[in-house]
Amino acid sequence: xxxxxxxxxxxxxxxxxxxxxxxxxxxxxxxxxxxxxxxxxxxxxxxxxxxxxxxxxxxxxxxxxxxxxxxxxxxxxxxxxxxxxxxxxxxxxxxxxxxxxxxxxxxxxxxxxxxxxxxxxxxxxxxxxxxxxxxxxxxxxxxxxxxxxxxxxxxxxxxxxxxxxxxxxxxxxxxxxxxxxxxxxxxxxxxxxxxxxxxxxxxxxxxxxxxxxxxxxxxxxxxxxxxxxxxxxxxxxxxxxxxxxxxxxxxxxxxxxxxxxxxxxxxxxxxxxxxxxxxxxxxxxxxxxxxxxxxxxxxxxxxxxxxxxxxxxxxxxxxxxxxxxxxxx
Amino acid sequence: xxxxxxxxxxxxxxxxxxxxxxxxxxxxxxxxxxxxxxxxxxxxxxxxxxxxxxxxxxxxxxxxxxxxxxxxxxxxxxxxxxxxxxxxxxxxxxxxxxxxxxxxxxxxxxxxxxxxxxxxxxxxxxxxxxxxxxxxxxxxxxxxxxxxxxxxxxxxxxxxxxxxxxxxxxxxxxxxxxxxxxxxxxxxxxxxxxxxxxxxxxxxxxxxxxxxxxxxxxxxxxxxxxxxxxxxxxxxxxxxxxxxxxxxxxxxxxxxxxxxxxxxxxxxxxxxxxxxxxxxxxxxxxxxxxxxxxxxxxxxxxxxxxxxxxxxxxxxxxxxxxxxxxxxxxxxxxxxxxxxxxxxxxxxxxxxxxxxxxxxxxxx
Numbered sequence: 001x002x003x004x005x006x007x008x009x010x011x012x013x014x015x016x017x018x019x020x021x022x023x024x025x026x027x028x029x030x031x032x033x034x035x036x037x038x039x040x041x042x043x044x045x046x047x048x049x050x051x052x053x054x055x056x057x058x059x060x061x062x063x064x065x066x067x068x069x070x071x072x073x074x075x076x077x078x079x080x081x082x083x084x085x086x087x088x089x090x091x092x093x094x095x096x097x098x099x100x101x102x103x104x105x106x107x108x109x110x111x112x113x114x115x116x117x118x119x120x121x122x123x124x125x126x127x128x129x130x131x132x133x134x135x136x137x138x139x140x141x142x143x144x145x146x147x148x149x150x151x152x153x154x155x156x157x158x159x160x161x162x163x164x165x166x167x168x169x170x171x172x173x174x175x176x177x178x179x180x181x182x183x184x185x186x187x188x189x190x191x192x193x194x195x196x197x198x199x200x201x202x203x204x205x206x207x208x209x210x211x212x213x214x215x216x217x218x219x220x221x222x223x224x225x226x227x228x229x230x231x232x233x234x235x236x237x238x239x240x241x242x243x244x245x246x247x248x249x250x251x252x253x254x255x256x257x258x259x260x261x262x263x264x265x266x267x268x269x270x271x272x273x274x275x276x277x278x279x280x281x282x283x284x285x286x287x288x289x290x291x292x293x294x295x296x297x298x299x300x301x302x303x304x305x306x307x308x309x310x311x312x313x314x315x316x317x318x319x320x321x322x323x324x325x326x327x328x329x
Numbered sequence: 330x331x332x333x334x335x336x337x338x339x340x341x342x343x344x345x346x347x348x349x350x351x352x353x354x355x356x357x358x359x360x361x362x363x364x365x366x367x368x369x370x371x372x373x374x375x376x377x378x379x380x381x382x383x384x385x386x387x388x389x390x391x392x393x394x395x396x397x398x399x400x401x402x403x404x405x406x407x408x409x410x411x412x413x414x415x416x417x418x419x420x421x422x423x424x425x426x427x428x429x430x431x432x433x434x435x436x437x438x439x440x441x442x443x444x445x446x447x448x449x450x451x452x453x454x455x456x457x458x459x460x461x462x463x464x465x466x467x468x469x470x471x472x473x474x475x476x477x478x479x480x481x482x483x484x485x486x487x488x489x490x491x492x493x494x495x496x497x498x499x500x501x502x503x504x505x506x507x508x509x510x511x512x513x514x515x516x517x518x519x520x521x522x523x524x525x526x527x528x529x530x531x532x533x534x535x536x537x538x539x540x541x542x543x544x545x546x547x548x549x550x551x552x553x554x555x556x557x558x559x560x561x562x563x564x565x566x567x568x569x570x571x572x573x574x575x576x577x578x579x580x581x582x583x584x585x586x587x588x589x590x591x592x593x594x595x596x597x598x599x600x601x602x603x604x605x606x607x608x609x610x611x612x613x614x615x616x617x618x619x620x621x622x623x624x625x626x627x628x629x630x631x632x633x634x635x636x637x638x639x640x641x642x643x644x645x646x647x648x649x650x651x652x653x654x655x656x657x658x659x660x661x662x663x664x665x666x667x668x669x670x671x672x673x674x675x676x677x678x679x680x681x682x683x684x685x686x687x688x689x690x691x692x693x
Binding site: 064065066067068069070071072073140141144145148172174175176254255258259260261262271273277280281282284285286287288 | 401402403404405407408427428497499504505506507525526527528529530531532533534535536537538539540541542543547550551554555
């Protein structure tokens with residue numbers, strides 16, 4: 001009799017009250033996450049209504065951000081320089097950090113002896129926990145002078161001489177610009193990407209690697225044919241998490257990017273502004289309703305930018321997984 | 330040890346100067362009052378936080394009234410008093426007519442507490458400890474982007490040694506909205522028609538040129554690190570961090586260094602409106618430093634709670650009289666007598682149920 005009441009393996013039936021309570025708790029937990037997101041979007045839209053209706057699409061296309069009404073300049077809010085700054089610094093950070101992170105993840109998990117690999121991995125995980133304002137102070141007092149006096153003049157005298165690429169390095173090196181913002185972000189997201197990639201690479205089945213070695217493959221071949229294809233989706237996922245951190249990062253970038261929204265130029269050596277910096281800088285003193293509303297709309301735009309990046313990366317992962325699976329079969 | 334001696338010396342100086350020009354009306358708040366609220370809340374400007382912290386701890390010792398002050402920024406202070414979530418607000422920039430209209434509790438009084446100055450600070454390695462002389466014209470020119478180099482003829486006219494500095498000026502401004510920027514832009518708008526027409530004066534503006542630093546420390550950090558830069562910070566911050574500070578030409582034609590005395594003079598011997606809701610920049614007093622502003626607390630004229638009305642009015646009286654003795658040691662310019670007299674009228678006009686909130690023993 002007692003045997004009959006226990007569910008057969010694989011049965012979907014949930015008869016036990018404990019099970020029902022537990023599944024209710026799980027459902028509630030996941031719906032709360034959803035509700036928070038919806039509440040978040042609803043609030044942003046409500047508070048930014050005034051700005052949305054007054055400026056419409058010009059909020060996204062104009063680069064005039066003037067909170068003060070004067071005789072010649074009317075109040076206007078256009079977020080283009082902020083969007084530009086956010087996208088450029090985040091992508092720059094991704095481009096700089098990803099190769100370094102993957103390279104050292106492979107080294108730590110595949111090439112280095114454990115007595116190096118383990119402490120290195122531990123130190124990297126410590127880096128993830130450093131608060132961003134500490135990165136910002138370090139950036140302002142160490143990185144900015146280094147960029148201004150050494151790196152940027154060097155880039156101008158080398159890459160700056162190449163016709164099209166040279167446009168990226170025009171202007172007096174001030175050290176507080178999009179490039180420095182990107183570098184600080186790269187340093188910040190490096191540990192995130194690295195530690196996740198390392199975990200993923202460590203998950204590659206031993207048998208696969210040993211099988212390759214048994215067939216007489218070199219280390220390079222094991223890496224490129226067995227390890228990386230298996231770990232690829234995970235590594236891309238890690239990079240995307242890094243990118244997400246870069247997009248939302250506020251304090252560290254605010255302290256080194258120059259906070260200037262006057263113009264958009266191709267040069268990475270011009271001071272810039274990111275969406276999150278603009279919110280952090282201006283929120284407390286946004287004294288007129290329209291100014292406040294425009295700042296809230298910036299939050300909405302940031303959410304949209306982050307979502308677009310997220311969706312793009314999902315698509316990327318799906319396509320690569322499809323390909324990888326195909327070649328394996 | 331040296332520090333202690335220094336501060337003892339500074340304190341005795343303060344006491345000496347305070348007794349030299351004793352403020353009539355101080356010493357009238359002698360202890361706690363019956364029927365007075367024992368807890369007050371205030372919120373607003375960050376600039377006077379250090380002074381207010383000192384004041385409120387002294388005031389609690391004297392009267393037993395605890396004041397909880399949150400330095401959330403002038404904008405937040407105005408919002409809090411308008412929504413009636415605090416007993417008093419605090420701001421570095423006067424409320425606009427529109428802001429006063431939407432306040433939920435009726436008329437709001439601006440009671441000045443101290444004066445603050447904003448000073449130009451620069452970094453030119455070749456100059457060493459030499460200072461520079463600025464005029465409203467040159468400062469506006471630099472911040473508008475019309476003057477781009479240190480050896481511009483207009484700058485050289487007042488500073489011959491700049492002739493050799495053939496370098497671009499790196500302009501540094503605040504990136505966050507702030508009362509400091511309000512005083513600075515108000516000054517530029519007062520001296521330059523072009524600035525008034527294109528940029529205007531506010532806590533945050535669209536800066537034509539330059540880098541933005543977050544907070545006084547962000548601007549000071551940028552200026553210290555960037556050769557050939559020019560920025561602006563609060564006078565107290567510049568003194569405490571030993572920054573190179575420029576002299577600025579006052580209305581009388583003199584180049585004036587920003588001392589607390591020169592700052593106080595901006596509100597002495599000049600016409601002040603009765604509501605004291607005034608930007609003091611470019612003062613008519615020829616000895617006054619020109620880039621100066623009041624910092625105020627904001628109080629409703631018609632109070633609704635008798636215990637709080639009594640506590641707030643007594644607090645305002647003590648701060649604007651006895652409290653001033655602490656200002657100089659903390660690098661805040663004390664209110665001059667002219668301003669205190671006008672402030673007295675405002676404090677006496679605080680009412681509860683049609684009667685003055687301030688006890689008759691103080692108001693006389």
